[in-house]
Amino acid sequence: xxxxxxxxxxxxxxxxxxxxxxxxxxxxxxxxxxxxxxxxxxxxxxxxxxxxxxxxxxxxxxxxxxxxxxxxxxxxxxxxxxxxxxxxxxxxxxxxxxxxxxxxxxxxxxxxxxxxxxxxxxxxxxxxxxxxxxxxxxxxxxxxxxxxxxxxxxxxxxxxxxxxxxxxxxxxxxxxxxxxxxxxxxxxxxxxxxxxxxxxxxxxxxxxxxxxxxxxxxxxxxxxxxxxxxxxxxxxxxxxxxxxxxxxxxxxxxxxxxxxxxxxxxxxxxxxxxxxxxx
Numbered sequence: 001x002x003x004x005x006x007x008x009x010x011x012x013x014x015x016x017x018x019x020x021x022x023x024x025x026x027x028x029x030x031x032x033x034x035x036x037x038x039x040x041x042x043x044x045x046x047x048x049x050x051x052x053x054x055x056x057x058x059x060x061x062x063x064x065x066x067x068x069x070x071x072x073x074x075x076x077x078x079x080x081x082x083x084x085x086x087x088x089x090x091x092x093x094x095x096x097x098x099x100x101x102x103x104x105x106x107x108x109x110x111x112x113x114x115x116x117x118x119x120x121x122x123x124x125x126x127x128x129x130x131x132x133x134x135x136x137x138x139x140x141x142x143x144x145x146x147x148x149x150x151x152x153x154x155x156x157x158x159x160x161x162x163x164x165x166x167x168x169x170x171x172x173x174x175x176x177x178x179x180x181x182x183x184x185x186x187x188x189x190x191x192x193x194x195x196x197x198x199x200x201x202x203x204x205x206x207x208x209x210x211x212x213x214x215x216x217x218x219x220x221x222x223x224x225x226x227x228x229x230x231x232x233x234x235x236x237x238x239x240x241x242x243x244x245x246x247x248x249x250x251x252x253x254x255x256x257x258x259x260x261x262x263x264x265x266x267x268x269x270x271x272x273x274x275x276x277x278x279x
Contacts, residue, residue: 001063001064002137002206003039003041003187003206003209004205004206004208004209004231006037006039006041006042006063007041007104007106007206007209007210007212007213008087008088008091008104008209008231009026009041009061009063009091010041010042010045010047010104010105010106010213011088011092011100011101011102011103011104011105012061012088012091012092012095012097012100013026013042013045013047013048013061013105014047014101014103014105015092015095015097015100015101016047016059016061016095016097017046017047017059019097020059022057022058022059023046023047023048023049023055023058023059024047024048024049024058024059024060024061025048025049025058025059025060025061026039026042026048026061026063027060027061027062027063028062028063028064029062029064029065030064034060037063038051040186040187040188041106041187041188043107043109043188044107044108044109045105045106045107046107047105065094067094068090068091068094070082070087070090070230076251077250077251077252078248078249078250078251078252079141079249079251080249081226081227081230081247081249082230083226083227083229083230083247084229085229085230086102086229086230086231087230087231088100088102089102102212102233102234103212103213104209104210104212104213105213106188106191106210106213106214108188108189108191108192112186112188112189112192113192115185115189115192116189116192116193116195116196119181119185119193120196123165123179128162128163128198129162129163129164129165129179129197129198130158130162130163130164130165130197130198130199130200130201130273130277131164131165131166131167131193131194131197131199131200131201131202131211131216132151132154132155132164132165132166132167132175132178132200132201132202133166133167133168133200133201133202133203133205133207134146134148134151134166134173134175134202134203135168135169135171135173135203136203136204136205137205140251141225141250141251142253143223143224143225143248143250143251143253143254143257143258144203144204144205144223144225144226145203145223145261146203146221146223146241146261146264147261147262148173150261150264150266150269151175151266152175152176153266153270154201154266154269154270154273155175155176155177155178156176156177157270158201158270158273158274159177159178161274161277161279162198162277162279163179164177164178164179165178165179165181165193165197166178166179166180166181166182167181167182167185167190167193167194167207168182168183168190168207169182169183170182170183171183181193187206187207187210190207190210191207191210191211191213191214192214194207194210194211194214194216195214195215195216197216198277199216199217199218199219199273199276199277200216200217200218200219201218201219201220201269201273202218202220202221203220203221203222203223204220204221204222204223204226204228204231204232208220208231208232208233208236209231212233212236217235217236217237217276218233218236218237219236219237219239219269219272219273219276220232220236220237220238220239221239221241221269222238222239222240222241222242223241223242223246223257223260223261224241224242224243224244224245224246224247224248224254224256224257224260225242225246225247225248225249225250225254225257226242226246226247226249227240227246227247228240230247237272237275237276239268239269239272241260241261241264242256242257242260244256244260245257245260
């Protein structure tokens with residue numbers, strides 16, 4: 001499971017805690033064994049048991065429970081998604097929770113807050129910046145990628161109005177005109193930087209969920225691989241460029257996804273950002 005997947009489970013844990021007052025113990029079941037899950041996404045979150053913490057009663061949250069799987073079928077070539085509702089709603093339904101808040105949680109430590117403030121003092125004073133992550137992980141599928149040259153066009157246009165900070169993992173493909181913070185922060189610290197920004201811009205992925213957790217509005221680009229209803233948040237500006245054929249769920253190269261990305265006008269992203277920034 002990726003960090004974005006863990007982010008959505010934070011919403012489930014909060015809803016369970018609100019109903020039962022039980023802290024959640026995140027685990028995975030593998031045959032006859034149970035493995036506890038240790039991920040920084042759950043750190044400093046009172047809805048989860050923390051390392052070394054003793055609690056008399058806990059709620060075992062089985063993260064690989066087949067009943068919570070958002071795929072009806074998953075083959076080598078294609079994932080057949082359940083996209084009638086958000087994944088958070090699908091999981092909560094398994095636990096009898098109706099109408100959950102589509103809100104992830106991420107709570108920074110004091111040390112992480114200081115690291116974010118140090119960044120703000122050095123390169124982005126007065127919080128006058130937006131954050132961007134143009135890349136997506138392609139190990140699972142190549143069909144979530146939006147053309148890099150079009151992201152560059154977006155930066156060229158928006159940098160006329162505000163600073164732009166590129167966050168995410170270290171990459172050889174940096175957007176010109178951005179403050180480079182790739183690879184120099186943890187995922188949690190990147191979320192802290194996003195939390196102080198005016199807007200997050202990027203593809204559907206882990207940092208989209210992080211932005212939701214820290215209450216930063218987003219402009220999100222979604223290809224035809226996935227339906228935005230399944231993972232995106234209604235308060236964001238969600239640009240689904242793949243509605244002509246998606247969601248295809250293809251893990252192998254999809255010529256239709258590629259064609260839609262090639263033909264998409266990036267000015268739609270530019271204008272969406274300008275509207276959110278009121279410029």
